[in-house]
Every structure is written in structure tokens, then in C-alpha cells.
Amino acid sequence: MSKRTPPESTVCDDRATAYAHAVVDGEIIAGPQVRNACARHLRDLEEGPARGLTWDLEAAQHAIGFFEEVLCLNGGRFEGEAFEVLAWQAFVIGSLFGWKGEDGFRRFRVAYVETAKGSGKSPLAAGIGLYGLVADGEWRAEVYAAATKKDQAQILFRDAVAMVDQSPLLAPRIPKSGAPGKEYNLAFHKTSSFFRTVSADDGQSGPRPHIALLDEIHEHKTAMVVEMMRAGTKSRDQALIFMITNSGTDRLTVCWDYHDYAGKVAADTLQDDSFFGYVCELDETDDPFADETCWYKANPSLAYGIPGLKYLREQVTQARGMPSKEATVRRLNFCQWVQADNPAISRDAWLATQEKDFDLEALLGRRCVAGLDLSSTQDLTALVLMFEPTEADPVWRMLPWFWLPEEGLAKKAEQDRVPYLVWQKNGHLNTTPGRAINKRHVLHMLSEISALYDLQGIGYDRWRIEDLTALIDDEGVSLPPLIPVGQGFKDMAPAVDEFERRLINAEMRHAGHPVLTWCAANAIYTEDPAGNRKVDKKKATGRVDGIVAALMATALTLTELEESAPEPGFILL
Numbered sequence: 260m261s262k263r264t265p266p267e268s269t270v271c272d273d274r275a276t277a278y279a280h281a282v283v284d285g286e287i288i289a290g291p292q293v294r295n296a297c298a299r300h301l302r303d304l305e306e307g308p309a310r311g312l313t314w315d316l317e318a319a320q321h322a323i324g325f326f327e328e329v330l331c332l333n334g335g336r337f338e339g340e341a342f343e344v345l346a347w348q349a350f351v352i353g354s355l356f357g358w359k360g361e362d363g364f365r366r367f368r369v370a371y372v373e374t375a376k377g378s379g380k381s382p383l384a385a386g387i388g389l390y391g392l393v394a395d396g397e398w399r400a401e402v403y404a405a406a407t408k409k410d411q412a413q414i415l416f417r418d419a420v421a422m423v424d425q426s427p428l429l430a431p432r433i434p435k436s437g438a439p440g441k442e443y444n445l446a447f448h449k450t451s452s453f454f455r456t457v458s459a460d461d462g463q464s465g466p467r468p469h470i471a472l473l474d475e476i477h478e479h480k481t482a483m484v485v486e487m488m489r490a491g492t493k494s495r496d497q498a499l500i501f502m503i504t505n506s507g508t509d510r511l512t513v514c515w516d517y518h519d520y521a522g523k524v525a526a527d528t529l530q531d532d533s534f535f536g537y538v539c540e541l542d543e544t545d546d547p548f549a550d551e552t553c554w555y556k557a558n559p560s561l562a563y564g565i566p567g568l569k570y571l572r573e574q575v576t577q578a579r580g581m582p583s584k585e586a587t588v589r590r591l592n593f594c595q596w597v598q599a600d601n602p603a604i605s606r607d608a609w610l611a612t613q614e615k616d617f618d619l620e621a622l623l624g625r626r627c628v629a630g631l632d633l634s635s636t637q638d639l640t641a642l643v644l645m646f647e648p649t650e651a652d653p654v655w656r657m658l659p660w661f662w663l664p665e666e667g668l669a670k671k672a673e674q675d676r677v678p679y680l681v682w683q684k685n686g687h688l689n690t691t692p693g694r695a696i697n698k699r700h701v702l703h704m705l706s707e708i709s710a711l712y713d714l715q716g717i718g719y720d721r722w723r724i725e726d727l728t729a730l731i732d733d734e735g736v737s738l739p740p741l742i743p744v745g746q747g748f749k750d751m752a753p754a755v756d757e758f759e760r761r762l763i764n765a766e767m768r769h770a771g772h773p774v775l776t777w778c779a780a781n782a783i784y785t786e787d788p789a790g791n792r793k794v795d796k797k798k799a800t801g802r803v804d805g806i807v808a809a810l811m812a813t814a815l816t817l818t819e820l821e822e823s824a825p826e827p828g829f830i831l832l
Contacts, residue, residue, distance in 0.1 A: 272316065272320065273316055273319070273353075274319075274323060274344075274346070274349035274350070274353060275300070275319055275349055275350045275352075275353025275354055275357060276300065276301070276304065276314075276353075277346075278297070278346045278347065278349060278350040279297035279298075279300040279301050279350060280297075280301065281346070282294055282297040283297050283298055283301060287346065287555075287562075288552070288553075288555040288556055289539075289555075289556055289559070290538075290539055290540040290541055290542060290556035290557065290594070291540065291542055292521065292522050292525050292526075292536065292537075292538035292539070292540055293347075293537065293538065293539060293556070293559075295522075295525035295526045295527075296521075296525040296535075296536060296537055296538075297350070298525075299524075299525055299527065300350075300354060302527075303358075307358075310361075310532060311360060311361025312358060312359070312360060312361070312366060312532060313358075313359045314357055314358060314359075315357050315358070315359050316357060318356050318357050318359070319352070319353035319354075319356055319357025320353075321356070321394075322352050322353065322355070322356035322357070322390060322394075323344050323349055323352050323353055325386075325390050325394050326342045326344050326348075326352065326386050326390075327341060327342055327343065327344055329389075329394075329426055329428050329429060330342040330386050330389065330422055330425075330426055330429075331422060331425035331426050332382055332422070332425070333382075333418070333421035333422060333424075333425050334421070338425075339425055342382070342386065342422075345379065345559070345560055345563055345565075346559075347537070347559035347560070348379065348383055350537070351370075351372060351383065351535075351537050352383075352386075352387070354367065354535055355367050355370055355387070355499065355501075355535060356390075360532070360533075362496075364496045364497040365497040365499070366532055366533065367499065367533060367534065367535040368492065368497075368498060368499060368500065368533040368534075369489070369499075369500045369502075369533060369534050369535070370499065370500065370501045370502065370534075370535040370536070370537075371476075371502045371504075371517040371518070371520075371521050371534075371535070371536045371537070371538070372384075372501075372502065372503045372504070372536075372537045372538075373503075373504050373505070373506060373518060373521075373537070373538045373539060373540075373594065374503075374505075374537075374539045374557070374558070374559055374594065375505065375506075375539060375557040375558045375566075375591065375592050375593060375594050376505055376566070376591040376592060377558075377560075377565065377566035377570075378539075378558055378559055378560045378565065378566070379560050379565060380503040380504075381414075381415055381418050381474065381503070382418060382422070383503070384415055384418075384472045384474065384501055384503050385415060385416075385418040385419040385422055385472070386422065387470060387472065387499075387501055388402045388404065388415075388419055388454055388470050388472050388501075389402075389419055389422060389423070389429065389454070390470075391469050391470030391499070392433070392445065392447050392452050392453075392454045392470075393429070393432070393433070393447050393449075393450075393452075395469070395470075396450075397450065397452065397469045397495075397497075398450050398451065398452070399450065399451045399452060400447075400450060400452035400453075400469035400470070401452070401453060401466060401467055401468050401469055402452070402453065402454040402455075402468065402469060402470045402471075402472075403454075403455065403456065403457045403466055403468050403470070403471045403472065403488065404416040404419070404454075404455075404456045404457075404472050404474065405456070405457050405458065405466075405468075405471050405472065405473050405484050405487075405488055406456075406458050406459075406473065406474060406475070406479075406484060407458060407459045407478070407479055407480070407481075407483070407484055408458055408459070409456060409458045411458070411474065411475065411478065412456035412457065412458045412474070413456055414474060415472055415474040416442075416443075416454075416455070416456045417442075419445065419454060420435060420442045420445065423435070423445060432447065432449075433445050433446065433447055434446050434448070443455060443456065452469075458484070459483050459484050459487070466487065466488065466491045467491045467492070467494055467495065468488055468491050468492060468495070468498055468500075469495050469497075469498055469499075470498070470499050470501065471488035471491075471492075471498075471499070471500045471501065472501050472503075473485060473488065473500065473501070473502040473503070474503055474504075475503075475504055475505065476502045476503070476504035476507075476513065476514040476517065477504045477505055477506065477507030477508070477509075477512065477514040478507075479512065479513050479514060480512065481512075481513065482513040482516070485500070485502070485513055488500055502517065505590065505591050505594075506518075506540075506590050506591075506594045506595060506596050507590070507596060508586075508590065508596070508597055510596065510676065511675065511676055511801070515596070517536075518538060518596070520534070520536070521534070521536025521537075521538045522536070522538065524536055525538070538594075539556060539557045539558070539559055539594045540556065540557065540594045540595075541553050541556050541557060541593060541594065541595065542556070547575070547589065547592075547593040547595075548575055548578070548579065551568070551571075551572075553593075554568075554571055554592075554593065556594075557592065557593045557594035557595075558571070558592070571592055574588045574592050575588065575592075603755075603779075603782035603783055603784045603792075603794060603806070604759075604762065604779045604780070604782055604806070605762075605763070606780070608762050608763050609762070609769075609776065609779050609780075611765060612762055612765055612767055612768055612769060613768075613769060613770070613771040613776075614768045614769070614770060614771075615770075615771070617656075617768065617769075617770035617771075619658070619770075621652065622644075622646055622656065622658060622712060623711055623712065624711075624712065624713055625646050625647075625649065625712060625713055626646070626647050626713040626715060627644045627645055627646040627647065627658075627712050627713065627714055627715065628644070628645055628714070628715050628716050628717070628718065628812050628815035628816055628819055629642055629643065629644045629645070629708075629714060629716070629717045629718065629739075629808075629812055629815075630642070630643050630645070630717075630718045630719075630744070630807070630808035630809055630810065630811030630812035630813070630814075630815070631705075631717050631718065631719045631720075631808060631811070632720065632804040632805075632807045632808040632811070633696075633698070633701070633719065633720070633724065633727060634696050634804070635696075636695045636696065637663075637664055637667075637671070637694065637695055637696070638663075638696075638802070638804070639661060639662070639663055639774075639802045639804045639805075640661065640662040640663075640696050640701060640804070641659065641660070641661050641662075641778070641804035641805045641807070641808040642659065642660045642661075642705070642708070642808060643657055643658070643659045643660075643775070643805060643808040643809040643811075643812050644657070644658045644659075644708070644712060644714070644812065645657055645809065645812035645813060645815075645816055646658065646712075647816065648766075654765075654766055654767060654768050655761055655766060655767040655768070655816070656767070656768050656769070657767065657768070657769040657775070657809055657812075658770075659772050659774065659775045659805055659808070659809075660689060660704070660708070661682075661687070661688050661689065661774045661775075661804075661805065662688070662689045662690065662691055662696060662700070662701055662704075663679060663688060663689075663690055663691075663696070664690065664691055664692075664693055664694050664695055664696055664697070665690035665691060665692055665693065666692075666693055666694045667694055668680060668683065668690060675801070677777070677801070677802075682773060682774055685773075687772060687773050687774050688774060689704070698726050698727050698730055699730055699734070701727075702727060702730050702731065702734060702736055703734075703736070705717070705736075705738060706736045706737070706738060709738055709739055714739045715739060715740075715815075715819050716739050716740045716741070716742045716815055716819045717738065717739055717740070717741050717742065718742050718743075718744040718811035718812060718814055718815045719741055719742070719743060719744065719811070720743075720744065720746055720807075720811070721743040721745075722746075724741065724743075728741070742815060742819065744811040744814045744815070746793070746807075747793070748787045748789075748791040748792070748793055749791075750814060751791075751792075751793035751794070751810060751814070752791035752792055752793060753814065753817060754810045754811070754813040754814035754817065755784065755792045755793060755794075755810060756792075757813055757816070757817060758809065758810055758813045761813075772805075774805060775805040775806075775809075777801065777802070777805075778801075778802055778803050778804060778805035778806045779805070779806055780801075781801035781802060781803050781806075782794050782803045782806045783795050783798045783803075785798065793810075794806060794807055794810065
């Protein structure tokens with residue numbers, strides 16, 4: 260297929276612009292954000308001068324030439340080889356160093372690059388750092404490999420050290436500090452400049468970076484390091500924050516912020532002439548497990564055999580045979596933002612058991628059990644009823660309710676980036692008066708719910724039930740039996756296994772409730788050495804209370820409903 264081969268048009272004086280043309284013209288396969296970024300480049304060549312932007316081809320060539328004439332690669336089969344700048348890398352390097360603003364300094368101050376694993380992001384970043392150290396004409400340049408932890412920052416820095424060692428031009432000019440393998444500083448005495456690591460746990464507050472390289476942004480839990488670096492650039496005329504990353508799992512992070520921002524800038528829905536984004540992703544209709552041709556969108560070096568079709572095929576084959584690996588492969592190899600590294604619930608299985616015409620009336624008076632995940636203060640409280648099969652309807656059915664405090668709901672929606680207000684408006688989320696969960700309000704709703712259905716028992720987490728039981732006594736409310744369900748592996752593992760079996764075998768149905776679906780997408784299992792599983796709230800990317808409640812209800816179906824089984828003829832699965 261001709262589109263898999265880098266076009267000859269990329270080999271020319273203006274390699275960045277040639278790449279942009281090749282992508283826009285469809286000669287190079289690329290995803291939507293890259294297509295938009297290339298269209299932006301071409302559009303700015305025409306419209307940019309009106310905003311004071313100029314394209315300095317000589318500066319772009321100088322930076323690309325530094326990589327190919329000065330730098331060598333390291334590691335594996337690339338050890339000691341000259342740095343061959345690939346077409347997409349030429350676009351990135353050329354854009355960053357070729358575009359100038361009306362003040363004559365570089366246009367781009369922040370760059371965000373997201374590609375699949377093994378595309379060559381790290382050597383690209385290390386090379387940009389070395390260029391800023393020795394070839395950018397900046398006196399007392401401070402170049403940093405920055406991360407949240409020292410060990411993480413050291414990974415990219417080691418690439419830079421190895422590239423210095425491999426380069427006949429750089430090795431005699433850049434002295435290193437530290438023992439072999441433990442270097443901590445690269446110096447360029449001609450301009451009194453240095454290249455070293457910095458991390459949030461260093462406690463440093465005064466870096467003034469000329470170039471800051473931030474690796475694996477998806478692992479940054481907060482924006483602390485990014486903001487620390489950006490704050491230090493105010494005294495530099497053409498400082499650059501250069502971020503590289505794989506796709507992530509958590510959309511409540513600085514990584515997703517920049518992923519989303521890059522998309523808006525590239526699509527021209529938001530104009531920021533100081534921001535550059537190169538984000539690889541698939542189109543919405545692409546399925547990398549069914550069609551290899553879309554792999555090139557996430558892997559911009561694949562046309563050059565990096566990381567290689569054989570490797571990617573092996574990853575896909577293993578993911579098909581190991582469902583727990585699917586999310587990791589989709590994220591790392593195909594730039595898909597999955598909800599969790601090892602999602603507890605298959606998206607396909609969840610959607611397959613969703614029923615649009617869910618008959619709520621048919622559940623009135625039907626035998627069921629419930630799971631109640633009661634929050635302590637401001638978190639989500641969840642109740643899930645699990646209705647047992649009947650002859651007329653031989654499947655399990657889930658019916659959920661959710662509560663949050665009324666006060667501060669808008670602020671919480673903004674902080675969590677979850678549409679709580681929309682869910683409340685549409686009747687999917689109940690609110691209780693005050694700033695904390697009003698357990699009296701929840702109790703009275705429980706009483707109303709238990710009057711509608713043949714509720715045999717309510718499973719609960721014993722650590723959060725004291726206030727509710729006290730209220731039951733005070734209010735004189737009549738409820739079905741409250742049954743403790745342990746949250747450890749012993750009690751939860753059988754429920755997890757049964758819940759998963761029913762879901763995979765389509766023996767269970769749900770109505771696609773948006774809050775429950777959100778919880779399902781967030782859930783992650785943790786496993787003990789014996790292979791027993793339970794939901795891990797600490798590792799989850801968002802609230803999972805609805806699934807925890809569903810699992811507690813499932814646990815009761817294995818005990819309470821079986822112990823009180825109806826007369827023969829009633830179908831139990």
C-alpha cells in the first residue's frame with residue numbers, strides 16, 4: 260500500500276512543510292489531530308504574517324541539521340548510528356525552531372507531543388535539550404529533564420548522556436559530572452550552560468529553564484512540575500517547555516488537559532500562537548484490533564519499521580488472548596485513552612447487556628436484593644438493586660440510585676469534570692440537603708424503594724453503617740434486613756466472579772444509567788496471589804461506588820436469595 264511508505268516529497272529543503280502537505284494530501288496516513296496540526300501549519304504560512312508570524316526556513320534547517328550532523332542514537336540496533344530525522348520528527352523540530360513571532364524570537368513556548376510507545380519521542384526530546392544547550396546561542400542556558408520523581412527525570416537524562424557519548428563532536432566539548440551510569444550534569448562551558456535533572460521532590464523552586472523536557476506526562480498526578488517549569492521561563496526570551504507522553508488513563512490530569520487543549524488549538528477552535536501540539540490518535544471509526552492500516556496514525560515511525568509490524572501484531576495477539584492486557588495495548592500502542600490500565604468491566608460486554616427498552620414497571624413487586632455503598636461525607640452514595648430472573652424474564656436486572664450533597668454540586672462538577680448537574684437535571688442523580696450526604700434523606704428514599712419491590716435484604720459495608728442504623732432506630736423506619744458484606748478478597752471475589760460471568764454470558768441487563776456506566780468504566784480490579792479479585796478504589800480513575808454496590812448485591816444473590824429460594828419452577832441462573 261503506497262500510503263505506508265514515506266513520500267519522496269519529504270526529502271526537500273523545507274521538510275516540515277513537505278510533511279504537512281503530504282499529510283493533508285493523504286500521502287501519509289495520520290490521525291485527526293495530526294491532520295489538523297499540519298493544516299494549521301499550512302494555513303499559518305498564508306495567514307500568519309498578518310499576526311506577525313514568520314517562517315524562518317534557515318532556522319528550521321539549522322535545528323534539523325544539528326540532529327543529523329551532530330547526534331547519534333543509542334541502544335539496541337541503533338547504537339552509534341547517526342540520528343536520521345524521520346518525516347514527523349522533521350515537522351516537530353522544524354515547527355518549533357522555524358516559526359518566529361513578531362519580536363523575532365521563537366513563536367512556540369509550549370509543545371506537547373503524544374505518540375504510541377516506541378516512536379522515538381525520548382531521543383527527540385533529548386536532542387532538543389542538547390540543541391538548547393550547545394547550538395541555540397543562549398548564554399547561561401539551563402536545560403532540565405523534569406519529572407515528579409528523580410528516578411523518572413533520570414530516564415530521559417540518561418538518553419542525553421548516551422547521545423553525548425556517541426557524538427564525536429559533543430563528547431570532547433561537554434564534560435559530565437558523576438560516575439559512569441550515575442551522571443547528574445552536562446556542562447557547556449563556552450556559554451556557561453548546563454543540562455541536568457529536576458523533580459518536584461527536589462524541593463527546588465528557582466529553575467529558570469531555557470529548555471525544559473517533561474517525559475511521560477500521563478504519569479504526572481498534578482500540574483506541579485509543569486507549572487514550576489513554566490513559572491521559571493518568564494525571564495527567558497525564547498524558552499521552550501517540551502512535553503512528551505504516551506496516552507493516559509485518567510482524564511482528570513494535566514496530561515488530558517494538554518491533550519484536549521492541543522486538539523482545540525489544532526482544530527482552530529482556540530487560537531494560541533505560542534502552543535504547538537503533535538497528538539497521534541485514531542479516528543473514531545478505527546479499530547486497531549480489526550484493521551492494521553490505522554496503526555500508522557498512532558505510530559508515526561511505523562513506515563520506517565519502528566517499532567515494527569511484527570511487534571505490534573504480537574501485542575494485539577496477546578491482548579486478544581489476555582483481556583486484562585487489552586487496555587494497556589490500546590493505550591500504549593494505539594494512543595487510545597482508556598478508562599483504566601486493567602478495566603474491571605469490558606466496554607463491549609457492558610454495551611451488549613444494555614437494554615434501551617428497560618421495563619421498570621415489570622420490576623414492581625419482583626424479588627431482589629440490594630447493595631448500598633454509603634459515603635461518609637461529600638462522596639457519591641450508591642444503591643443498586645439486583646432482581647433475580649423469572650420464567651417470563653430469565654435474566655438478572657440492575658436498577659441503581661445515586662446521591663450527592665446539593666450544596667457545592669456545581670463546584671464539584673467542575674473539579675471532577677463530571678456532568679453532575681446534567682445528571683441531576685435528567686433525574687439520574689439525587690441530591691440531599693446540605694454540604695454532606697444527609698443520611699436521613701437517603702434512609703427515607705430507601706424506605707420508599709423497599710415498599711415498591713420485594714426486597715429481601717440490603718448488603719452494606721460495615722465501616723460506614725453506624726450513622727444509618729442509629730437513624731433507623733430514631734426514625735422508626737422499617738427496612739428489609741441489613742446484611743454486612745466484607746470488602747476484602749474473601750467476600751468480594753466470589754461476587755466479582757459471578758458478576759463477570761453474568762455480564763459476559765449476557766445473563767444480566769441494565770438500562771444504560773449514565774452514572775452506573777461511568778462507574779463501570781472507572782472500575783479497576785486488584786488481585787491477591789491466589790487470583791482472587793476485588794475493586795480497587797485507590798487505583799480507579801473516578802468514582803466506582805455504583806459497581807461496588809452492584810457487587811455487594813451480587814454477593815447477596817449467592818447467599819440470601821439461594822437460602823430463600825422459591826418453589827420449583829422459578830428460574831435461577
